Amino acid sequence: MGNIFDFEEKIDIAWCPGCGDYSIRKALLEALQELNLKKEKVVLVSGIGQAAKMPQYINTSFFNGLHGRGLPPATAIKACNPELTVIAVGGDGDMYGEGGNHFLHATRRNPDITLFVHENMVYGLTKGQAAPTSRTGMKTPVQVFGVFEKPLNPIALAISLDVTFVARVFCGDIEQTKDVMKKAILHKGFALVDIFQPCVTFNKINTFKWFKDNTYYLSGDYDPSDRTGAFKKSLEEEPFPLGIIYKSDHRTTFEENISVYKNDNSPLYKREFDIKKLEAEINAKV
Amino acid sequence: MGNIFDFEEKIDIAWCPGCGDYSIRKALLEALQELNLKKEKVVLVSGIGQAAKMPQYINTSFFNGLHGRGLPPATAIKACNPELTVIAVGGDGDMYGEGGNHFLHATRRNPDITLFVHENMVYGLTKGQAAPTSRTGMKTPVQVFGVFEKPLNPIALAISLDVTFVARVFCGDIEQTKDVMKKAILHKGFALVDIFQPCVTFNKINTFKWFKDNTYYLSGDYDPSDRTGAFKKSLEEEPFPLGIIYKSDHRTTFEENISVYKNDNSPLYKREFDIKKLEAEINAKV
Amino acid sequence: MANNITDDLVIVLAGQAGQGIQVIENILSSLLKGTGYNFFSTSELMSRVRGGLNSTELRVSSKRSPGFLDRIDLLIPLHNDAIAHLKKRISLGEKDKVNYEGIIDIQFTGIANELGNAVFSNTVAAGLICGLLKIDERELENFIFKYFAVKNEDIRNKNLQAIKKGYFAGQALTEINISINKSIEVKTDLLLSGADAISLGAVAGGCNYVCGYPMSPSTSVLEKMSSYAEKFDIIAEQVEDEIGVVNMALGAWYAGARAMVTTSGGGFALMSEGLSLCGMIESPLIIHLAQRPGPATGLPTRTEQGDLNLALYAGHGDFPRIILAPGTLEEGFRLTQRAFNLSDKYQVPVLILTDQYYVDSIYNTPVFKTDDIRIEKYIVETDKNYKRFSLTENGISPRGIPGFGNGNVCVDSDEHDESGHITEDSDMRIKMADKRFKKFESIKKDISPATLTGSDNYTTLVICWGSTFNIVNEAVEGLGSKDIAVMHFSWIFPLQENIIEYLNKASNVIIVENNSSAQFAMLIKQTTGYSIDKKILKYNGLPFSVEEVMKEIQKFI
Amino acid sequence: MANNITDDLVIVLAGQAGQGIQVIENILSSLLKGTGYNFFSTSELMSRVRGGLNSTELRVSSKRSPGFLDRIDLLIPLHNDAIAHLKKRISLGEKDKVNYEGIIDIQFTGIANELGNAVFSNTVAAGLICGLLKIDERELENFIFKYFAVKNEDIRNKNLQAIKKGYFAGQALTEINISINKSIEVKTDLLLSGADAISLGAVAGGCNYVCGYPMSPSTSVLEKMSSYAEKFDIIAEQVEDEIGVVNMALGAWYAGARAMVTTSGGGFALMSEGLSLCGMIESPLIIHLAQRPGPATGLPTRTEQGDLNLALYAGHGDFPRIILAPGTLEEGFRLTQRAFNLSDKYQVPVLILTDQYYVDSIYNTPVFKTDDIRIEKYIVETDKNYKRFSLTENGISPRGIPGFGNGNVCVDSDEHDESGHITEDSDMRIKMADKRFKKFESIKKDISPATLTGSDNYTTLVICWGSTFNIVNEAVEGLGSKDIAVMHFSWIFPLQENIIEYLNKASNVIIVENNSSAQFAMLIKQTTGYSIDKKILKYNGLPFSVEEVMKEIQKFI
């Protein structure tokens, strides 16, 4: 049986042959199917970039907005219709660079959405400039002397913000990627999965092999519930740990805090306007 | 002897009587004087808000820019003239809210500037809405059901970003405030001092007394050089630790990484244009 | 010699921020309107929380006169600097009318201090005015009791005493005789601020998602709408920045909500890219833009009509939009209500331009009728073949939302095909660009024409837009000429096409704008080629006064 | 039957992204120009890194003809879809000229495969063209040797073999006779792209701070300037977002640098608030805005002149600005150079509008003279009494910078007094607003008037601006009429005031704009009242072709 989230007809995918994004797509398609989600209830939200093209290649509804601006609409979509499964996807430039402020503050609201970030340590779509995650020393046509900025550590950052599901995977391992994706989607609250992804065209340093050589799996007895321990773990680099690094369930979600759902959990679009209430309010101003 | 950073004539200060901002001003004036800085070499940079008015009340050069946008000009000013002492000042809304993305990425560049954030846990100038640091439950005319967002923890955030000088003080203790300010200014690289400051008009919860009751001083044997330990410390709330929470000197600065200062440390404005080089470049295009 | 004040009394209260002038305004507005006086008030505030010098004008009149006057009949200074501050303001218009000999010495603070605290001086002042107006003592008492009901008993009693002391002092004043007619209709009027009118209009438009970032003078609408959250099933959220605000609101519309954002100049500038996204994905969006003087931070708590050009052109690339700018409270309510329907129908952003003067002014106005209010929703249930951007005759594609039906609802900031997927096909590009613009033709049919008041056989036509309506109208009425008409625009863009006929009919066209570059005149010229050279412009952060507009018009006729 | 191609050869290479068309363009541009051919090339690229279908036009001609043609004399398809792709493009203009019978079968891939790798097919194609043009074999060899000097020996040799195989195949082709004149002058010409011209202009303007955020098509200037960092003492920084970009650049000017930002539509929209800050603090600022089709993400790698309105009005409140839009490489160099001096002199933002067509096109142009180049710095040393915003006759206050002298240099986004401190004084507000605008009068004296080409006694006037100059000019020359002139604007705003005289002289005025709403025509109407109704507009993401403009003009005359 086919995957309902895939297209029946062949589609033209704009990624380079060999790009890690294909594996991420595969994992995502499988995750969506295995979770038995209804196609009509899934919305993908993205910004702009190679990663952000993902929604174009999944057979569901999507909101493919502006570069860096995936999280605000994703938050609002979930808030207006909590029945939807809302997944935001973006590149490391998209989500941690241009969109950094939304990342910071979306985590504070804690909407029940999932964020997949393709960490290829480069700007793919604009042809090879440094991303916030680019490793120190990487030369590009803009960073002609090599990147000197400290690479952003999204895992440490997310833990500092108390994001209650923080994971990192490598798309070279489709099984783990899928598995963690599923857990992230099921997690109540904002979930971040940072996905190592080789950009075969513009990142000649952080290749498939490099990621393979510079990662390891968290051991079975690792305890992701200890925030300080998770922070310490998040500082490990080269090799980077893979798996669920921090997880907790102590926070309420944005939707749980919205007054409109206190007594009625129907999505906004289903509700009727009560003109009597308006009239009462107007008359109260006499 | 008067303080050269103060005005000779009486100035009209727009803060409310009793506002914690006055103590911060006092501490800053004294810090500048005690560091024996030359008035002409100090530039204050700010955004918009009550805190951001600080530069108006110090007798030096200043760049009082847009709400949330203090750090980009501060970074550039230092980069164009490393001889200047550049101090950015702002409110918690200014620097962590509207300006959050610049905060994230300025720390990655690590310019040798100092940032003072007045953490009053409220938007003062716009009359009392929640700031990113407002404590959960605080009611305001916008947060009518009380703040539900998780308050931003700027100390944890800064440590996750590896800011190499991270401190918190309470302006009720002018001595410590001044002392930490001086160390921050002297620190090489980006230094953050988050300053607890009572807003007497709009924050009736986090009052002078509240800050007093909910803070404690780091003990003498606290080791600020351990990043994980500092992170753990940063998670302590009510009471919040006061003092230098994290400090390290392992990072290079933005200015150290700029090519123009490799062989010549004079500020950009002093340099002469060499038309010969231009001509050579043009002729190379033949 | 006693001063006689008939039919129209202008009281100005001046003092520092934090001295409680707003409390006097609150008390007197309800009380005076409640007893049948036409009431108008407007404030000019400094950008500070305490100190400085603010003033509030209260106008009490026999007939509806909700416009700002320079004239001050009664100045109540709560601070030493008040007279100096207002002397200057008055010098703009009617200096000669200030009667310095007429100063009456009322020791507000002295009286308040007798009650143990200088903070009551504002209440004393309020009482004084009630005394002068000979408000019924019982009515006053009842009102105060209700007004301070939530406060503790001691505070309530002190205030009551304070107001009464003022009241008796006012009654005792023989130097001033005031006679203003009350009327029964006024009692059943609404008493509202501009911010209230916009907010009620939004509610009436079915608004159920509001987001914003605090910024004067737009914050009052954010606060009002937040206070409505529970009552009207509204999600109200303060966002991290204005970019987040606009993108959130687009997400909300996408998911089936009716969203509005509220902001001011700088915040709106930050939304420019998001506005362009709105154009591209053909989303509805309501933007309340409360103007203040720029550039940059400018004069954050003051008034100007300086963001029209930005409203017209914000966002890169070409896409249609609608711009409205109410002149009265009633218009603010109706236009905002309608904005939601228009935006939903045409899938274009609708901008509602107000300004500090508009949102902060308060007056009585007949109760808004609601029988013609309809929430027009244009959402369709989708099926498997649904295409979000299907090419249609009039350019409007049926708008589905995710989760309602079986179709995919795909929107894309890139140029896209009918299904909403990226395309670079140059023919499809043209089809989509044309489709977006085609909607403009239908929109034009929905334009509410400008309001023409004054003479039908005018030779002089005074053009104005947005918040200046009441002021300009009263000024022209005041001139009492049979040759002058006022043409007021609250539907700004697309501009009504037959405007040229009105212009050509006049031998003398004058424009009144609260900005420095006559932005609306530019729009008129750009649309019609007609150049209006007689400009009455003001850009010092204050609204026009009626007298000022009269005087300036006279110079041109 | 042999095809004779005289004086003007148009070769189009089409294939997928990643097939190395850019390499052919690089090789042939230097090689052909170096041997004395006038060369022009322009590309249309999809927004993807691999796959899709891109094409590059190479034009080799006896006289300077740096404009895009629809006509294709020689189509070299490196991919199966190429012909279908271009058929469509050609159908816009000159379909009838495509001679399908003329297909010559050259097995680029076959030949390349003989060398062991299909990747060499691009080099084979380059060789073929050299063969057709009968380039000297030694010259070719030398060139290739130098070109691939950095590569390893094996790659160099393979490429050499590939190019030679193509070369001999080309020489052997008898179906085509090409005769194009070479000239010695061309050999000493520069060979540049628009991005090169802007970058060299910036360097010549004394630019020593560049910041930006990658965005097509502006990135090439950011990259070029970054590559100049060491050589020209430039700080080049990629910033986290465009808001950071513009605010950083303002900080840089404040501290004494000469800063430029480079961006495209959406990024520029995000800078709107910062632009307004620039207006308020009267800072110099250079913004290179490379346009692409909007709204929103639009067609990110294609061309349009659709952001003029945004450039004119971005930023809230009123403040002066200068807008330039070069038509030629020479103009790009000179205007960018001058922009720095103008911006420094008047302390206003200067926007340089280009577009994808402009920045990505390459051609030969006479060497830029540098003897008249001056870096005019207007920085003053401050003393204790220094006031950053001192009120002066012409509105320009001497600009100090911190650390140079003893004065305080204070700038403020709020309205401020002469010293740069916040003020809410309404008189000071007017003084400052007027001061900012006063500068406009001086700026107007510096306007470079439009270029008038063609007939002096025109009856038809064709107006164009920015990047379309060469195309429109060639089109009008091609029409060979004595009655037509072209008026090209590269100084866009403030608009030259006597333009109306030129318009009135013509009985027929036509405007050519690469956008859908004729934005420049609107500016003309708004300035002069003159309405240009004959519009040649294109907005499918592609540049105009010479033939297309000819045909469209003919329709109007």
Ligand SMILES: Cc1ncc(C[n+]2csc(CCOP(=O)(O)OP(=O)(O)O)c2C)c(N)n1
């Ligand atoms: C406001 C704005 N600025 C810049 C761009 C150009 N842009 C498009 S994608 C991109 C970055 C792509 O990098 P990343 O987000 O890491 O995604 P990737 O392509 O690597 O998957 C940029 C800078 C844009 N579209 N909008």
Ligand SMILES: Cc1ncc(C[n+]2csc(CCOP(=O)(O)OP(=O)(O)O)c2C)c(N)n1
């Ligand atoms: C773009 C923009 N948005 C909003 C504002 C309005 N505004 C001015 S100050 C401020 C927040 C003030 O709070 P904070 O930064 O915490 O400073 P405080 O006044 O508390 O010291 C806001 C929202 C603005 N000036 N510009």
Ligand code: SF4
């Ligand atoms: S450029 Fe890199 S990230 Fe983009 S599709 Fe190609 S390989 Fe993938």
Ligand code: SF4
């Ligand atoms: S509002 Fe608060 S922060 Fe602002 S000056 Fe007053 S007390 Fe200080």
Ligand SMILES: [Mg+2]
């Ligand atoms: Mg990336």
Ligand SMILES: [Mg+2]
């Ligand atoms: Mg604050």
